[in-house]
Amino acid sequence: MMRFLQKLGRSMLIPIVALPAAGILFRISSEDLLDWKLFQASGAIFNNIDILIAIGIAMGLSKTKDRGIPALTGFIAISILKEGLNILDSDLNMSVFGGLISGLLAAWVYNKFKDVELPKVFSFFSGENFPITMIILLMLPVTGISFLVWPYAQSSIDWLAQSLVTLGGLGVFINGFLNRFLLPFGLHHVLNTYIYFGLGDFKTSGGEVVHGEVTRFLNGDPTAGYFLSGYFVSIMFGVPAIALAISKAAKYNKQNTKALMGSGSFTAIVAGITEPIEFTFLFTSPFLYFIHSVYTGLAGMTLYYLHIREGFSWGGSIIDYVLNLGLSDKGWMIIPVGIGFFILYFVTFYFYIINRNVPIIGQIEESNFDEEKSDEEKDLSLTHNQYRYMSKKILENIGTKDNVIEYENCITRLRLELRDTSLINKDKIMQTGAHGVVIIDKHNAQIIIGPEVTKLVKEFNKEIENT
Template identity: 60%
Template sequence: MKHFLQKLGKSMLIPIAALPAAGLLLRLSAEDMLNIPLFQASGVILNNMDILIAIGIAMGLAKTKDKGIPALTGYLAISVLNEGLGILNQDLDMSVFGGVIAGLMAAYIYNQFQHTRLPSMFAFFGGEKFPITMIILVMIPIAGLFSVVWPYAQAGIDAFSQMLVGMGAFGIFVFGFFNRFLLPFGLHHVMNTYVYFGLGRFETASGQAITGEITRFLNGDPHAGYFLGGFFITMMFGIPAIALAISRAARTKKKETKALMSSGAATSFITGITEPIEFTFLFTSPLLYVLHSVYTGLAGMTLYLLGIRHGFSWGAGVIDYVLNLNLSDRGLLVIPVGLAFFILYYATFYFIITKRNVPVVGREQGAASLQENGGGTAEKHSKYQTIAADILQHIGGKENVMSCENCMTRLRLRLADNSLADEAKLKRAGAHGVIKIGRHDIQIVVGPDAANVKRELQTLIERESY
């Protein structure tokens, strides 16, 4: 189950890759900005998240290197499901849940039937093409089933949504807390997907019904954004404050620590990617990470109580903050609130680090940073090649690797034997954090360069296989 939830969370990240371009173009081309109607076509991405999620899950869970057929299977699954529901009951809308169900079914059907052999006259439709036929046949009765079941499920989901929203400030605190608290396990994406793309309902001027905090906020819903605004406080002020506290508390390698913290703080401030900083203290001080989770929830609660509403399209960094300011309510007040949280973060983190002697970067002998290892063991090798080679060595070699994937900041590996992975050496090789899950799954946090490192790691594995 842990392995499945890890892969599901990773799979849901695949369609998220489309959000930065879609969100930025949608805002830049809006009437209150550049007013370029054609570029508003990018909004179709946000309005079809169920399709993207179905495709992403089908690709992520399919047991094959070539993801083309699984992607098509996922698209066919959600298309048949939506059309079937529309025929039987036009009032039904499964939203992102339909994408999850369709994606799971597509992946299952593909994995079960990709090696099916048919008689020679039908051989063209066999093999990995057979799931394309099977998914159509399977999704028709599933659509019929959900036309009966979903109204009850929808009532339950609506009740949960109303309860979460009805909890007001406390509900926002709970979401913000678990958004950070579940991050080390990679499970926050599962919760985020519902809140971002399934929570609430809003009807646009054209009569289109849309769901989700992000989608509703970008489409002008005056009640959307309260579950999003607090992340601007965390990403733009909280994480930089933590980085400053760690830098100021450093006793050794102060220049290297400052460089690493500055890079991580800038990444969080601009893009909203926080893991390079968070994983420097997550394992050395769970107390600090719980405190960080509490502050994230408290930030959202504070904005709600002050009537401040803001939102983002893909990340709560300064780019989204500026572009979406016109859609916010009292959005400028995020800055003074953020400065107050900056002081709170810095004071408490610096105090705990120094008084409890927390062995964060700069206070731990033998700790190396990503920059220190970036030069490589041979000048002809790139930084990513060197990091990948070191990681492969310290996880037991290519014979121990069963699968290799990545999300935005992590390598997600399935190993034959997790015990062969040396956490200390992996961190010295440049990893910000190492998470072992069960006997086979491991996540190695390397920061925003995860995709580059994964590509080099995959190349090394394939090269050594010949």
Template identity: 50%
Template structure:
């Protein structure tokens, strides 16, 4: 079970790699449209991304699971895996289209093939094809078999997936509400990406005037499907109004002597959500302190999706459900103006509910907690540097690595949008209290040897320094 959880975490992380290419692709596709700049050659770059999602996911998943620092050969293995599968399916059953699921399966097969055969020895005459090159041969053989198998069984699986999608769609507002509720609820476990992937990139089908077929709420909306966007519109209410309201409630509920500090942190959190669609720094500031508050938040998110569906609001995003996508996609959306009054209502709902619960139940949110003393080993000069606010990312990375037991205790380390994810060899030497002293938003331990440190947008810079330290000490 522990291994299963760890692999699910890796799968969620691997899916973020191809997603990184989508915000800009979506923006340029929208800006190059006929009703805006009308420059098709710019839009072609966006189509290159959204027209090859299966390939991107195959490469991303392979890189995520390949056990090596140099990801070049694994990436090529992932490409060969999806290319072989697609060509094989064309022969087996031309009607089969596995979409991103084909990419994910290909990535998993490619990663397993690479990890299993990367050190393969061959007779001297074939030595050129041995070692890291051997998986390139093996993956084509394995994926040919995969194509034969899925040529027979995928129509059955696809029927099941379509039934699930139809169930969500047939449930109408309730289906959208359930999706958004689960989307928020799964964030603490890092599994929301798995759920999002299906809805964003595989739910529903749309054939454009040019004859191209697009799947997924996000992809269909960007490519002009007037029916897409119902599953996405509620996120604008949450990101642009709900999260800022939570920030205001936490600030107002803070003790007087802490208000200035909380104002800066929560103000930044509200702006980040409104402008960049990044919510985890705010959500992790209270989800473990008060799971009740977080369930309320998830319920309100589901309610936002429910209400937006009832008002037939259809608007999508690629950069995120923030002011950027709202303004750019406003002209092709349906009833997008209603996001504003609905958002104001939810702002009030979020604010008064959170403020009341924090005060009534004396929840120790930011600015209300009992001060935690640094350990006796922390000297005064160190305390000045020992926070994210210092922007000394090299120092932060060094202290994090020390708290995890040094480079020799790191089995794997990577980052996503806001989290530093670390797998250790021996969890008994990890100093969790020391990590908390570094000014991070929180720590999640999904399995015995896996940690997720909630850092925020600065995680990219800390991860870069973290990698350097591991490489130098390794």
């Protein structure tokens, strides 16, 4: 499970790279700031984050060197899910959770069916092309099941949102908690839509009746904003504190970790977009994300009982904070409260990360397992074509099937992830015709074969399946 979560964490970094720049450009080019309409196209990244996640996970979890087909498989999976739900009920949107499910299924389908051989008349659809057909067939019933199940979740959240206003500070806490907690499932939009644009009513000086926390606050309602205030604490202080904790706790790749955390923090503060940081631990450490959700709710409840009221037009960024400070009640106190939550966030995340084996960026050692020496090895060639016999002997001399966790090949090498590399018999493997055996660490090893490695891996896979 830990190895799986580590790979999932690496996979999530693929779409995360696109988020900071897109978020900043989208915010500063909005109508209430620079009003650069063309730059608003950067918002497409967030409108399609489910697609990016599906592609990233499919690429990251697929057992192959060339990630093109897995990426296509992931795109097909999420496309069918989105289109199918739109056909059945246009109001359904599984958002990030849909991307997660689609990516996982795409990776599983690719790994399961990439070596399937069909009769010659259908040979074009064999091998790596076969998962493309299978993912289409699989996603249709998955979409049907999602259509039957998801409306109940959305209806429950909608009912809850309408009940929160009667609970006072507790309602503010629940709203903040659920806003973060429901994000992976895409259901936070249901909650937000009602809170932002449906909760309560206020009659403006011009006689117009407006609804929702956002609209009422901007129109001067002195009772609006309590359901919004806590996000300034969570976004401007909490998320940067998480980023700092991850950076300070980093054991490996410290420079890359600092760069990603730094840009993610800047994006949160300036643009109010938190996904670049949250997605680094959302799926790989659910407990930390749960704590983040609790602290978001706690921040809102704290401001509520301190009678601190602030609102926004777009999100809880420093831009909205400054622009709307004149409409707030004691809005300046968000700063000292935010500093307190910054410390709370940092201490919690930092000590949890350094005391637990949390598979997030900075905690995952990047070994040289992915390095190749294809320039030196491209001219290597086996002295025989007995791939089946060779694969059988290699399997016997790496500790048998029971010692194998995962395997794949690059251009010239068979890459192995084993439970214990000390079980490898180098001399016996070299006698099969291999050109070298490289033991990276106690779990990873490589056997240098040459360009014929692709043929060997097919036989090796059969040996794994048949023994």
